[in-house]
Amino acid sequence: MTPSTASCTSTTATATTLLVIAKEPAPGRVKTRLTPPFTPRQAAALAAAALADTLSAVAAVPAARRVLVLDGRPGPWLPPGFEVLPQCGGGLDERLAAAFAACTGPALLLGMDTPQVSPAVLAPALAWDVYDAWFGPATDGGFWALGLAEPDPALLRGVPMSQPCTGAAQYERLRAAGLRIGRLPELCDVDTAEDALRVAAEAPAGRFAMLHAELVPTTGACS
Structure with missing residues (x-):
């Protein structure tokens, strides 16, 4: 899409599809870099809390659709109002591409690894009158x-994907396509115990932070 194409219309937030791509938070399948110091079961519980916080933030902003693109089965962490679509096979780039292919209008995709995300952080990316991409x-x-x-x-x-150059490569792909790009705040993904500590401190009232506070004394993880 060229900038001139997007400038012809102004799209409201309520026309946007919000996509969350995630894995079922099952022990041994998610957040394996948290073990140690956390056990596989504790790491999965932290992943479930992170996913629940993310879905809560998505549920609190206006959207045409809210879609969980899931590898696995839904659980009690899934709030009402979400469609669930299975992830396709292939690499992460193919799975992200397929998620966008399921949308017929503006779409914003995020993962399950940033439980500190909030409706206020997401709000700018629901407007499309200035930018073609976020x-x-x-x-x-x-x-x-x-x-x-x-x-x-x-x-x-x-x-x-999953390389130190991933963000730069994806941004360059957008820029090379001639898109006007809006930037959202930089956030820390939860991958390691150090990441978990940082993210919990950034959003202390969330499910993730509260569970992290409960688990740290039992694991000896840094605090």
């Missing part, structure tokens, strides 16, 4: 959010 960089060099006014799976396919 990009949320992560502190590890990746990205935690990506929004497209006109979802095009080709903008994601082939981008190297």
Whole structure:
């Protein structure tokens, strides 16, 4: 999509599809870099809390659709009002591309690893009158959010994922397509015990932070 295409229309937040891509928080399948100091069961519980916080933030902002793109089965952490779509096979770039392909209008996608996200952080990315894309960089060099006014799976396919250059490569893909890009705040993904400590401190009232506070004394994790 060219900038001139998007400038012809102004899209309201309520026309946006909000996508959350996630894994079922099952022990041994998620947050394996948290073990040690956390056990696989504790790491899965932290993942479930992070996902619940993320879904709560998404549920609190206006949207046309709210979709959980899930690898696995839904659990009690899923609030009402979400469609659940299974993730496709392939690499992460293919799975993200397929998530956008399921949208017919503006879409904002985020993962389950930033429980500190809030409705206030998401709010700017629900407006499409100035920007064609929204990009949320992560502190590890990746990205935690990506929004497209006109979802095009080709903008994601082939981008190297889970590498220090991932965010830069994805941003360059958007820029090379001639899109006007709005930037969201940089957030820290929860991958390691140090990340978990930092994120819990940033959002102390969330489920993730409260569970983290309960688990740290039992694990000897840094505090």
